Amino acid sequence: MFMPKEMKFFDLFDKQTATMLEAAQYFVEIITKPEINRNTLDKMHSIEHRGDENTHTIINTLNESFLTPFDREDIMELANYMDDVIDGIHLITNRMYLYKIENPSEETKKLAEIIKKSVEALQIAVTALRNNKKMKDTLRQCIEINRLENLADEIRDGAISRLLNDPNTEPLFAIKQKEIWETAELVTDSCEKVANVLESILVKNN
Amino acid sequence: MFMPKEMKFFDLFDKQTATMLEAAQYFVEIITKPEINRNTLDKMHSIEHRGDENTHTIINTLNESFLTPFDREDIMELANYMDDVIDGIHLITNRMYLYKIENPSEETKKLAEIIKKSVEALQIAVTALRNNKKMKDTLRQCIEINRLENLADEIRDGAISRLLNDPNTEPLFAIKQKEIWETAELVTDSCEKVANVLESILVKNN
Amino acid sequence: MFMPKEMKFFDLFDKQTATMLEAAQYFVEIITKPEINRNTLDKMHSIEHRGDENTHTIINTLNESFLTPFDREDIMELANYMDDVIDGIHLITNRMYLYKIENPSEETKKLAEIIKKSVEALQIAVTALRNNKKMKDTLRQCIEINRLENLADEIRDGAISRLLNDPNTEPLFAIKQKEIWETAELVTDSCEKVANVLESILVKNN
Numbered sequence: 001m002f003m004p005k006e007m008k009f010f011d012l013f014d015k016q017t018a019t020m021l022e023a024a025q026y027f028v029e030i031i032t033k034p035e036i037n038r039n040t041l042d043k044m045h046s047i048e049h050r051g052d053e054n055t056h057t058i059i060n061t062l063n064e065s066f067l068t069p070f071d072r073e074d075i076m077e078l079a080n081y082m083d084d085v086i087d088g089i090h091l092i093t094n095r096m097y098l099y100k101i102e103n104p105s106e107e108t109k110k111l112a113e114i115i116k117k118s119v120e121a122l123q124i125a126v127t128a129l130r131n132n133k134k135m136k137d138t139l140r141q142c143i144e145i146n147r148l149e150n151l152a153d154e155i156r157d158g159a160i161s162r163l164l165n166d167p168n169t170e171p172l173f174a175i176k177q178k179e180i181w182e183t184a185e186l187v188t189d190s191c192e193k194v195a196n197v198l199e200s201i202l203v204k205n206n
Numbered sequence: 207m208f209m210p211k212e213m214k215f216f217d218l219f220d221k222q223t224a225t226m227l228e229a230a231q232y233f234v235e236i237i238t239k240p241e242i243n244r245n246t247l248d249k250m251h252s253i254e255h256r257g258d259e260n261t262h263t264i265i266n267t268l269n270e271s272f273l274t275p276f277d278r279e280d281i282m283e284l285a286n287y288m289d290d291v292i293d294g295i296h297l298i299t300n301r302m303y304l305y306k307i308e309n310p311s312e313e314t315k316k317l318a319e320i321i322k323k324s325v326e327a328l329q330i331a332v333t334a335l336r337n338n339k340k341m342k343d344t345l346r347q348c349i350e351i352n353r354l355e356n357l358a359d360e361i362r363d364g365a366i367s368r369l370l371n372d373p374n375t376e377p378l379f380a381i382k383q384k385e386i387w388e389t390a391e392l393v394t395d396s397c398e399k400v401a402n403v404l405e406s407i408l409v410k411n412n
Numbered sequence: 413m414f415m416p417k418e419m420k421f422f423d424l425f426d427k428q429t430a431t432m433l434e435a436a437q438y439f440v441e442i443i444t445k446p447e448i449n450r451n452t453l454d455k456m457h458s459i460e461h462r463g464d465e466n467t468h469t470i471i472n473t474l475n476e477s478f479l480t481p482f483d484r485e486d487i488m489e490l491a492n493y494m495d496d497v498i499d500g501i502h503l504i505t506n507r508m509y510l511y512k513i514e515n516p517s518e519e520t521k522k523l524a525e526i527i528k529k530s531v532e533a534l535q536i537a538v539t540a541l542r543n544n545k546k547m548k549d550t551l552r553q554c555i556e557i558n559r560l561e562n563l564a565d566e567i568r569d570g571a572i573s574r575l576l577n578d579p580n581t582e583p584l585f586a587i588k589q590k591e592i593w594e595t596a597e598l599v600t601d602s603c604e605k606v607a608n609v610l611e612s613i614l615v616k617n618n
Binding site for chain 2: 475506510511512583584587588
C-alpha cells in the first residue's frame with residue numbers, strides 16, 4: 001500500500017512514540033520518590049533532548065521528501081504534538097525540582113499513570129497506522145485517549161478545588177501545586193491532539 | 207450564488223450560533239443567583255455537549271463534501287472557534303461551581319453581558335453571510351465584536367488589578383477570582399477569532 | 413531574484429522590525445525608572461498601535477497580491493508572530509502599571525535586555541532575507557535567537573522559584589511578579605517563532 005520511501009516516516013514516528021513512552025514511564029517512576037533531585041532532572045532532560053532530535057529528523061525528512069504517506073501538514077502536526085507531550089513531561093519534572101515539591105501528591109501520581117496509559121495507547125495507534133487493515137485498532141485507541149483526557153480533567157479539577165477551598169492551604173504552595181497539576185493535564189491534552197490528527201488521517205485516507 | 211449542497215453549511219453554522227447564544231444567555235441568567243449549584247452546572251454541561259455535537263457534524267459534513275461555500279480551512283476554523291466560545295462559557299461555570307464562588311462580582315456580570323452581546327453580534331454576522339448583499343452587515347458586526355473584546359480587556363484588567371492591589375484580599379480567593387475573570391475575557395477573544403475568520407472570508411470572496 | 417512587486421513585502425517587514433525594536437528599546441529604558449506612569453504606558457500603547465497598523469498593511473497587501481516572495485502562509489505567520497512580540501512588550505508594560513510594580517527587579521531588567529537582543533537579531537535576519545547570498549546571516553541570527561530564548565527560560569525559572577520558595581514572599585505580590593516574568597519570557601518565545609518561520613522559508617527556497 002505505501003511506497004518503501006514513505007515507510008521511513010512510520011519508523012520515525014515509532015522511534016518518537018518509544019521516546020514518549022520512556023519519558024512517561026520515567027515520570028511514573030520518579031514521583032514515587034520523596035523528591036526530584038538534580039540527577040533525575042538531568043536524565044529527564046536527556047530524554048527530552050532525544051525527543052527534540054527525533055522531531056527535527058521528522059521535519060528534515062519531510063522537507064526532503066517528495067512523497068509522503070499522508071498530508072504534509074498532518075505529519076508536521078503529529079511531530080509537533082508528540083514533541084509537546086515530551087516537553088510537557090519534562091516541564092512538570094523541572095517545576096517539581098525548582099519548586100522543591102516533596103512527597104508528590106496522590107493526584108500527581110494518578111495524573112502520571114494517566115499520561116503513561118495515554119502514551120501506551122498512542123504507541124499502539126501509531127503502529128497500527130502502517131496497516132490499513134488495523135484502522136479499527138487505531139480508532140479504538142483514539143477513543144481511549146479521549147476518555148483518559150476527560151479523566152485527567154476531572155482529577156485536576158478535583159485536586160485544585162480541594163486545594164484552593166481549604167483555608168489552611170499555604171498560598172505560595174497553592175500557586176506551585178496548581179501549576180504542576182495544570183501542566184500534567186496539558187500533557188493529556190497534547191496526547192489527545194496527537195489522537196485527533198491520527199483520526200483525521202484515517203478519515204482522509206479511507 | 208451558492209449551490210444547494212453548499213447551503214447546508216449555513217444551516218449548520220446557524221444551529222451552532224443558536225447554541226452559543228443559549229449558553230451565553232443561560233450564563234447571564236445564572237450569575238444573578240447567589241451560587242452555581244449542581245443542577246445549573248449540569249444544564250450548562252448539556253448545552254456544551256450539544257455544541258460538541260454541532261462541531262462534529264460540521265467537521266463530518268466538511269469531510270464528506272466536495273463543494274464548500276468557502277475555503278475548507280475557514281470552515282474548520284469557524285467550527286473550532288465557535289466551539290471554543292461554548293467551551294469557555296462552560297469552563298467559567300464549572301470553575302465558579304468548583305471554587306464555591308458566592309454572589310458573583312459586578313465585573314463577572316459585566317463580562318457575562320459582553321459575552322452575550324458578542325454572541326448576538328456573531329449570530330447576525332453569520333446569518334448575513336448567506337447573502338452577498340449583506341456583506342456590510344457582517345462587517346459592521348465584526349467591528350462591534352472587536353469593540354466588545356477591547357471592553358472586556360479593560361474590565362478584566364481593572365478588576366484583577368483592584369483585587370491584587372488590595373492588601374486585604376485573601377490570596378486563595380485572589381487565585382480563584384483572577385482565573386474566572388481571565389477565562390471570561392478569553393471567551394470574548396474566541397468571539398473575536400470567529401469574527402476575524404468571517405472578515406477574511408468576505409475579503410477572499412468579494 | 414525577486415520581482416519588484418514582491419519587494420514591497422520586504423519593505424513592510426523592515427518597517428515592522430523597526431517598530432518591534434522601538435518597543436524593545438523603550439521597554440529597556442522605562443524599567444530603569446522606579447515606576448511606570450500613565451505617560452509611559454500611553455507612549456508604549458502608541459508604539460503597539462503602529463505595530464497593529466503595520467500588521468494590517470501586511471495582511472491587506474497579501475490579500476491584494478498575486479505574486480509573493482515566499483509562501484502566503486509564511487507571510488501570515490511572520491506578520492502574526494511579529495505582532496505578538498510587540499503586543500507582549502505592551503502587555504508587560506501595562507501589567508507593571510496596573511499592578512503598581514515599583515523598582516523593577518534585576519531579573520526583569522535582564523529579560524528586557526534579552527528581548528532587545530532578540531529583536532536586534534530578528535532585524536538583521538529579516539534584512540538579510542532580501543539577499544539569497546546572505547542566507548547564512550539569517551541562519552546565524554536564528555541560532556542566536558534560540559540561544560536567547562533558552563536563556564530567558566532559565567532566568568524566568570530561577571526568578572520564579574526563588575520568589576515562591578521564599579516563605580517571606582507576600583502572596584499577592586508573588587501572583588503579580590510571576591505573571592510579569594512569564595509574560596516577558598513569552599515575548600522571547602514569539603521571537604523564536606518568527607525565527608522558526610524565517611528558517612523554514614530558507615529551507616523551502618534554497
